[in-house]
Amino acid sequence: xxxxxxxxxxxxxxxxxxxxxxxxxxxxxxxxxxxxxxxxxxxxxxxxxxxxxxxxxxxxxxxxxxxxxxxxxxxxxxxxxxxxxxxxxxxxxxxxxxxxxxxxxxxxxxxxxxxxxxxxxxxxxxxxxxxxxxxxxxxxxxxxxxxxxxxxxxxxxxxxxxxxxxxxxxxxxxxxxxxxxxxxxxxxxxxxxxxxxxxxxxxxxxxxxxxxxxxxxxxxxxxxxxxxxxxxxxxxxxxxxxxxxxxxxxxxxxxxxxxxxxxxxxxxxxxxxxxxxxxxxxxxxxxxxxxxxxxxxxxxxxxxxxxxxxxxxxxxxxxxxxxxxxxxxxxxxxxxxxxxxxxxxxxxxxxxxxxxxxxxxxxxxxxxxxxxxxxxxxxxxxxxxxxxxxxxxxxxxxxxxxxxxxxxxxxxxxxxxxxxxxxxxxxxxxxxxxxxxxxxxxxxxxxxxxxxxxxxxxxxxxxxxxxxxxxxxxxxxxxxxxxxxxxxxxxxxxxxxxxxxxxxxxxxxxxxxxxxxxxxxxxxxxxxxxxxxxxxxxxxxxxxxxxxxx
Amino acid sequence: xxxxxxxxxxxxxxxxxxxxxxxxxxxxxxxxxxxxxxxxxxxxxxxxxxxxxxxxxxxxxxxxxxxxxxxxxxxxxxxxxxxxxxxxxxxxxxxxxxxxxxxxxxxxxxxxxxxxxxxxxxxxxxxxxxxxxxxxxxxxxxxxxxxxxxxxxxxxxxxxxxxxxxxxxxxxxxxxxxxxxxxxxxxxxxxxxxxxxxxxxxxxxxxxxxxxxxxxxxxxxxxxxxxxxxxxxx
Numbered sequence: 094x095x096x097x098x099x100x101x102x103x104x105x106x107x108x109x110x111x112x113x114x115x116x117x118x119x120x121x122x123x124x125x126x127x128x129x130x131x132x133x134x135x136x137x138x139x140x141x142x143x144x145x146x147x148x149x150x151x152x153x154x155x156x157x158x159x160x161x162x163x164x165x166x167x168x169x170x171x172x173x174x175x176x177x178x179x180x181x182x183x184x185x186x187x188x189x190x191x192x193x194x195x196x197x198x199x200x201x202x203x204x205x206x207x208x209x210x211x212x213x214x215x216x217x218x219x220x221x222x223x224x225x226x227x228x229x230x231x232x233x234x235x236x237x238x239x240x241x242x243x244x245x246x247x248x249x250x251x252x253x254x255x256x257x258x259x260x261x262x263x264x265x266x267x268x269x270x271x272x273x274x275x276x277x278x279x280x281x282x283x284x285x286x287x288x289x290x291x292x293x294x295x296x297x298x299x300x301x302x303x304x305x306x307x308x309x310x311x312x313x314x315x316x317x318x319x320x321x322x323x324x325x326x327x328x329x330x331x332x333x334x335x336x337x338x339x340x341x342x343x344x345x346x347x348x349x350x351x352x353x354x355x356x357x358x359x360x361x362x363x364x365x366x367x368x369x370x371x372x373x374x375x376x377x378x379x380x381x382x383x384x385x386x387x388x389x390x391x392x393x394x395x396x397x398x399x400x401x402x403x404x405x406x407x408x409x410x411x412x413x414x415x416x417x418x419x420x421x422x423x424x425x426x427x428x429x430x431x432x433x434x435x436x437x438x439x440x441x442x443x444x445x446x447x448x449x450x451x452x453x454x455x456x457x458x459x460x461x462x463x464x465x466x467x468x469x470x471x472x473x474x475x476x477x478x479x480x481x482x483x484x485x486x487x488x489x490x491x492x493x494x495x496x497x498x499x500x501x502x503x504x505x506x507x508x509x510x511x512x513x514x515x516x517x518x519x520x521x522x523x524x525x526x527x528x529x530x531x532x533x534x535x536x537x538x539x540x541x542x543x544x545x546x547x548x549x550x551x552x553x554x555x556x557x558x559x560x561x562x563x564x565x566x567x568x569x570x571x572x573x574x575x576x577x578x579x580x581x582x583x584x585x586x587x588x589x590x591x592x593x594x595x596x597x598x599x600x601x602x603x604x605x606x607x608x609x610x611x612x613x614x615x616x617x618x619x620x621x622x623x624x625x626x627x628x629x630x631x632x633x634x635x636x637x638x639x640x641x642x643x
Numbered sequence: 644x645x646x647x648x649x650x651x652x653x654x655x656x657x658x659x660x661x662x663x664x665x666x667x668x669x670x671x672x673x674x675x676x677x678x679x680x681x682x683x684x685x686x687x688x689x690x691x692x693x694x695x696x697x698x699x700x701x702x703x704x705x706x707x708x709x710x711x712x713x714x715x716x717x718x719x720x721x722x723x724x725x726x727x728x729x730x731x732x733x734x735x736x737x738x739x740x741x742x743x744x745x746x747x748x749x750x751x752x753x754x755x756x757x758x759x760x761x762x763x764x765x766x767x768x769x770x771x772x773x774x775x776x777x778x779x780x781x782x783x784x785x786x787x788x789x790x791x792x793x794x795x796x797x798x799x800x801x802x803x804x805x806x807x808x809x810x811x812x813x814x815x816x817x818x819x820x821x822x823x824x825x826x827x828x829x830x831x832x833x834x835x836x837x838x839x840x841x842x843x844x845x846x847x848x849x850x851x852x853x854x855x856x857x858x859x860x861x862x863x864x865x866x867x868x869x870x871x872x873x874x875x876x877x
Contacts, residue, residue: 130713135727135843137695137707146694148710148727214821220689221815223711223724228808232722265812268819 099273103207107272110207111167113144114215115174115195118222118279119159119248120149122176122193125226126235126244145216162248168197170275175254177247178231183240189257190231190244191283196253198278202271214270218279221268229265229283258284662777665817667810668784671719672799673753676746676785678716679807680739680757683783684851685714685725686811687759688735690818691779692726692846696837698830709844720804723811728844738851745855746787753787754856761847763825764835778823 099107124131133148143149159174168174173196181187205211226232235244255262267279628635671679694707710727725732739757746755761779790796825847828836837845 130715130722131724132712133710133727135694135708135710137843139694139697139705139707143708146706146708148708209827217690217818220711221818224686224689224811224815227713227722227724228811233720236722266819267815270821 099207103273107207107211107274108167110212110215111272111277112163114219114277115163115168116151116156116159117144117147117149117219118174118193118195119176120151120155121219121222122178122226123152123155123246124150125223125232126178126246128235128238128244145212145219147216147219149219159248162250164250166250168195168250168277170197170199172251173197173253175249175251177249177257178235179245179247179257180231180234180238180242181245182242187245188259189284190234191229191281192253192255192258193281194253194279196278196280197275200271200276201273202276203273205271205273207273211270211272215277218268218270218277222279225265225267225281229281230285231283255282258282259286261285662780663817663822664780664782665813666782666784667813668786669803669806669810670786670788671803672790672796673747673787675716675718675799675803676743676787677736677739678719678721679803680742680783680785681725681735682714682716682719682721682723682807683781683810683814684735684739684757684759685732686723686814687781688731688846688849689724689726690814691761691849692728692731692844693837695839695841695843695845696833698833702829704830707843707845716804718800719807720800721807723807726844726846728841730841731844731846735851738853742785742853745853746785749855753789754785755854756782756784756856757851757853758782760850760852762850763848766835778825 131150133150135148136143139146163174166172173194175195176193177189178191178193179187179189231244234242238244262282262284264280264282267281269279270277667683669679669683689711692709694709696704696706698704711724712727713722714725715722742755742757746753749755759781760777762775762777765774765776767773788799790799825836833839836848838848839845
């Protein structure tokens with residue numbers, strides 16, 4: 094070590110500065126890719142907790158993941174901290190957009206004063222980072238994310254890997270700060286070839302773990318239930334949540350999606366608890382941990398609620414993190430039958446990169462699943478398993494929760510592997526005959542879990558009509574069970590629920606149906622000459638009539 | 644500038660020996676002038692502002708916190724980060740507004756430049772007046788183009804956005820050189836180095852001035868137009 098001249102206090106300070114600088118760097122980068130404008134306030138009185146005299150919020154998960162990636166180490170020569178930003182489309186294609194690298198080289202500046210100059214220069218470097226994160230191409234992409242793609246990040250520590258950026262990537266240097274133990278460099282390598290078409294598939298190594306939203310739908314009911322920002326982390330439950338990270342050299346890398354508040358995607362992390370073997374059909378296998386959350390009706394936006402689903406809370410590690418509808422009563426079994434044929438086999442563990450062990454990704458809201466081993470991103474047929482299973486010597490069992498895609502209640506057409514005959518839907522008789530499924534991927538409804546405090550759950554059941562009030566989104570909307578609030582059986586022979594169901598989906602007006610409409614249009618046209626002739630004959634009558642009106 | 648008599652900027656001379664001078668050039672449409680100027684000025688000032696100093700006993704001081712916020716441009720495909728200080732934003736907008744008005748009323752060619760100077764005050768003993776010493780000078784040369792149709796304007800939006808990205812990178816490069824910065828002042832000297840009049844942040848003492856250039860002919864405007872036409876032709 095070349096720090097013989099550095100006092101131990103200075104050394105300690107320097108290490109602390111570098112550590113927090115690394116954490117703040119990650120925060121700035123990730124927050125700049127959330128897709129929303131960031132705003133923090135200046136404060137003239139020092140609060141003492143704002144590192145580098147800058148108001149940079151700390152998203153807890155991000156800090157947590159960064160700490161995990163660093164595993165107590167600091168950037169040194171050959172071991173850099175990298176934040177990888179990538180894009181993933183609704184069809185499952187992904188591509189790396191940027192790699193932000195925090196590196197340390199050997200060039201030391203012995204004369205520099207740690208507590209003052211280094212600190213201030215690190216502050217300046219963070220300001221530069223704030224500015225630069227807005228000028229690379231990924232910024233504009235991230236501001237537009239949501240419907241067709243999401244932006245993900247992944248933190249890893251070790252060797253910088255730029256090969257995923259395609260040819261001709263460019264580099265921008267954010268800045269450097271010399272210290273007595275080396276020079277800190279912050280830079281960004283970014284892809285310039287963004288001509289990325291959905292037909293192109295990108296194979297990822299290391300394997301993808303997790304599922305992506307592949308159905309981006311506009312939310313039709315903006316007011317029907319509250320949305321939680323994706324960086325809202327179960328407020329109340331937050332404190333409990335982060336267990337100690339395994340000290341493994343092969344630090345698991347993590348990635349989260351960064352998306353606007355109205356659209357949440359969550360990542361899955363390693364599970365820590367046992368699970369009963371689930372009953373599976375048409376499944377989506379994801380490693381799951383912790384709490385379930387229900388997702389938004391008819392949209393791919395997740396509403397995050399920390400409902401316990403009967404998983405032994407003592408075993409729970411990280412907070413909620415998965416998508417899919419779970420039946421509260423059977424946390425590992427999804428509602429309804431689905432595909433026949435049982436569970437698709439788990440793929441073999443794919444090869445890993447040396448540092449980038451796992452990538453956590455956003456979670457799809459419908460039942461699309463991905464195989465970790467295959468690059469194909471076609472829907473419905475693949476599964477994902479926790480790639481850390483074989484890799485990390487985890488003493489914990491990995492939960493693989495199986496999700497079943499539930500077909501919409503009002504869907505008449507079978508969807509891929511789900512057939513009507515199999516469906517045990519409550520309103521099958523009302524299913525319209527000519528409803529076209531959008532993308533064949535209806536959203537799974539949040540489960541009926543009366544014990545939860547989710548505002549979303551509450552709104553689902555409060556009127557019974559949230560989400561189904563407009564009849565034209567049946568494809569996206571699935572009602573698992575119908576319990577209209579305030580309905581009683583005593584007064585009328587027909588209860589509110591039955592009434593509602595019966596009249597929920599009245600038949601279309603015949604004049605509005607396309608066939609009849611087309612028919613009558615042709616008829617109308619044909620009969621026009623005839624009608625005209627009649628009117629001409631009666632022209633005197635018409636004139637007289639008009640006279641009476643004047 | 645409080646020391647009007649002595650602080651000499653681009654019109655005069657006498658910057659400090661170690662004064663940095665940087666020049667940036669942009670070609671923009673009339674309605675983009677303000678946003679482009681604000682983007683550049685705010686980016687520079689973000690790097691040249693600290694939190695408010697609070698001096699304690701024994702000459703130590705603590706520093707307040709600087710907040711930041713994203714600004715989206717309406718007429719340019721561009722976004723930038725500025726310090727969260729309404730006072731500072733107002734001061735910059737005022738200066739840029741005056742510059743824009745001057746440009747507009749100057750004549751058809753629309754060329755000018757805005758200067759952002761950072762200076763230090765050096766107290767002199769009576770009867771000499773205080774000196775202002777320039778230690779960093781930023782000159783932003785602006786060329787206003789007139790575009791004929793909506794298509795050209797759309798291209799201009801994107802192109803100017805890309806250009807501004809380059810400018811931000813240039814600015815950050817300069818900031819990263821860690822060259823001369825005034826020494827951190829004692830309490831009695833702080834007003835010689837920093838502008839302490841703002842309530843939430845503390846930029847280095849700065850001054851903004853501008854100049855409208857006399858017409859140099861239409862060559863620049865024509866070039867810009869040709870560039871856009873070439874792009875359309877592709």
